[in-house]
Amino acid sequence: MHLLNKNPESFINSLSFLDPDEIAISAEKAGEGNMNAVFRIQTNKRTFIAKQSFPFVRKYPQISAPIERIDTEYQYLKLVEIIPELKSYSPKILGYFPENYLLLLEDFGPGSDFTEYYKQSKQIKDQVIEELIAYLNQLHSLKAPFFPDNMKMRELNHDHIFRFPFDENNGLDLDSILPGLQKASLPFKMDEKLKSRVASLGERYLSKGDTLLHGDFYPGSWISTESGLKVIDPEFGFVGDREFDLGIFVAHLIFSGLNENEALSKLDNYNPSFDSSLTLAFAGVELLRRLIGIAQLPLDLSLKERVELLQLGRKMILA
Template structure:
């Protein structure tokens, strides 16, 4: 029989395993609250692809409570490193120290690493930018300016002490550089769009392309010098009261700045945002670039979003997707 203190610890951890149906009583037991502060309301705060994200309203304030699980929330069948919340905490902690960066990210209000919980300020009810995929939204030039300003400032920060985040990078590596390019990966793309599976085989059977993608994947897993967001796409941008906030940096690491910028450009391609937007992004980006590496990062992100498991709500016909696949291949090989 386990000693009583170990049983008590196990019981407490079970009580702190939160869910979308967590009760007020469960949340009230957390150590984050001020003396006499009462939890009044709990709701889901956004889709939360990776983590459980709750909006908690008390009799004094509204806050965001996030908990990481040992799996991907959107795809529970995919295991994920539970300590990713530590990376997010450290990312915000660094950016909270910069006056410019504080404009873009939430303030940290509390952190419980044992129970994988992070408490931040509530930025307010907003919308992400995934409507660009449906043709309902075109980025305005001032929005492009805000997004590039974030990357410019982030990429100039002098950061040496940051987690290597290898467990999360290995997870991402599998779904960016490996899974989409395996001929037999168990994912029938015709369930997404009839005819897409056949199109994907032109990519999956191109050995020269796959060799280049594998080389890029090895570079992704190596160490770099620039602090990256690691998943800089429209689902991580939040429009709140005419300002843009940047969230969900659990894939952050020290790497090549071209990765963040390449992902940004790829999603402008996928959202059919047009050449003016693409040119404005590159023109306003302030740091030196390896343009060949940038093109490769851009190309592989397009490919993995079209033929990988991390699908987007794209409103593209098969011919448009075929053109994007060809374009992405050209970016990687040329």
């Protein structure tokens, strides 16, 4: 397989994709991202995004990761492309080269993602929240009986969300993130009642539900562009419990400064019926794993505030 990150321009030029009078002239990293190679390709006529997956995490090659995640992303984008209400939120598929695990996508331009909402000074706007809920209303009402089960990606995510953060001997030095965090994490790693509830939520995550999920519905997957809000990176998509997408969403509303009741009440505009205690439980796990797991966020929070969120997460899981 040709590697996109070795010489992106010549790789793109070698594909039967560009117009006869078109040539790729430069390539740059499209933005922050860890899993895949994602480049903005500039030709003499246009720009587009090239995304390639590898059998490992691009930034951490020692961590293996399922290469077929690019196919899940392709299947998801192909599905939403035919739904008028969702189409405008996703990049158009320009080309797909499965033998090279390569997807070519519409470029929304160098917009910024929403991770700035983790800064305490910045509150996520109601209008953005409403639009994201409108997106979930449409997505969660789709029928997708043939969608890939994406089980290997779920197993990878399961490990990072439901197991690793709660493992006392996981080897992650939390003090290197914030001094004192390691000790503060111990009560959550030694709480057997909590761990057993988290384990059963993890089982739910791995079981089949009836709703097509984005699977990673958090500010890193939303970008703000000149043509409005976009939702990208559905490589963790699968057919599961709608409460998983909702829970992740609620957790990140809490990280952006809302309390749990405010965050939950934002779902008043969400149409499908859902289980609010399961939503809060998934949200609680997401709070915990982002605070004491490997996938950290650019949070602007003191140790005391983190401990309060850890306690809130536990309460939401055990409620």
